[in-house]
């Protein structure tokens with residue numbers, strides 16, 4: 418999500434209007450092409466490798482079938498000169514990439530990749546294991562190319578992975594199977610159940626490299642698609658058959674939960690105008706690949722299907738200008754009735770996840786009061802249902818005043834850094850659910866999520 422706001426500011430007025438009026442579905446007229454090219458150039462400026470399918474690290478080895486779910490297949494420590502040039506890793510931090518075996522919905526092996534960051538030193542002492550934090554990323558894109566490990570700033574940079582490492586955690590971050598790795602069914606966008614498997618199995622695989630130099634205990638923190646992932650990871654870890662063991666806390670920031678039920682809200686908010694929503698078409702495209710019985714042309718306009726396919730040449734910044742300003746009739750058929758399609762319902766139950774489930778560790782949910790993508794009362798309702806069904810859940814909900822979907826990521830450091838430190842320090846969490854609104858220090862705080870980039874070292878500062 419991190420670069421959306423900049424894109425919007427830069428190109429909204431000039432280009433979205435032109436793109437929205439583009440004719441000839443499923444094509445894209447020259448203004449629409451310009452918007453796409455500009456967005457793709459932004460995406461490409463962050464890529465470590467311009468084509469991950471040509472980077473041998475991301476290639477699935479011929480003997481992949483000899484590995485078992487949770488196995489580590491490749492571990493690559495990045496050399497000091499490359500971490501600050503091929504990537505924009507700040508001073509003191511070390512980067513590794515790893516290739517491991519995640520699992521599909523039927524528990525068959527799936528190739529997956531991720532990265533690891535090691536802090537400069539261990540604040541607990543050189544002979545102690547590093548505490549382990551897993552970072553679960555939000556929407557990065559929809560193809561292998563858009564893997565956060567292939568992003569110079571690891572997509573969320575100081576918003577999360579660098580910031581967690583600076584607190585002294587070893588950070589493990591799955592790309593999610595189908596980003597980085599190539600899988601036959603394509604990246605299964607917002608499949609929370611599977612992203613949770615990517616998290617737990619990344620922990621199992623990373624333990625094979627780090628062994629006793631990391632704690633058995635771990636926390637997972639995620640935003641948006643990754644907030645969904647963190648919540649589903651807490652659920653997965655309650656299952657003794659699947660659990661990696663050691664989960665002591667899950668932090669779900671602006672989690673993208675039960676998104677199909679938000680379609681009526683999206684339509685109502687738009688009131689006939691632009692939907693300002695680009696995520697649903699990618700879930701539908703993935704559903705179309707997972708459930709071939711669905712005929713997407715009965716639900717989605719040919720124009721949108723064409724624009725989605727075009728946008729696969731880039732990542733999220735290429736997708737946003739193509740779709741952001743389209744209205745409901747531009748995008749969907751039959752008053753956007755796709756949530757009632759049997760395949761969409763099946764996907765929600767099986768892949769995305771819905772309903773309340775037991776938790777395998779304490780859960781902290783944080784949501785911005787002005788979240789434009791996922792309204793806070795929607796998330797609060799899901800939290801309430803969790804607490805009704807499982808009154809013993811160790812769960813906290815924090816409402817973050819004045820913050821939008823992306824602004825919540827960095828602003829919430831002061832809430833969740835102490836929370837995860839408390840889990841590692843062994844402080845008990847009270848059974849039962851609590852809901853609190855954060856008391857802000859001033860009403861003058863910035864609400865904009867700043868985009869961090871690096872062009873190399875400063876010679877004078």
Ligand SMILES: *[C@@H]1O[C@H](CO)[C@@H](O)[C@H](O)[C@H]1NC(C)=O
Nearest residue numbers: 467468469470471562729730
């Ligand atoms: C990446 O490389 C593959 C293999 O050569 C090729 O098929 C594909 O078109 C390339 N993708 C891009 C975006 O250049």
Ligand SMILES: *[C@@H]1O[C@H](CO)[C@@H](O)[C@H](O)[C@H]1NC(C)=O
Nearest residue numbers: 478479480481482483484485
């Ligand atoms: C797969 O092949 C590589 C390279 O030959 C080898 O090092 C590795 O041990 C093999 N893995 C398995 C599980 O057999």
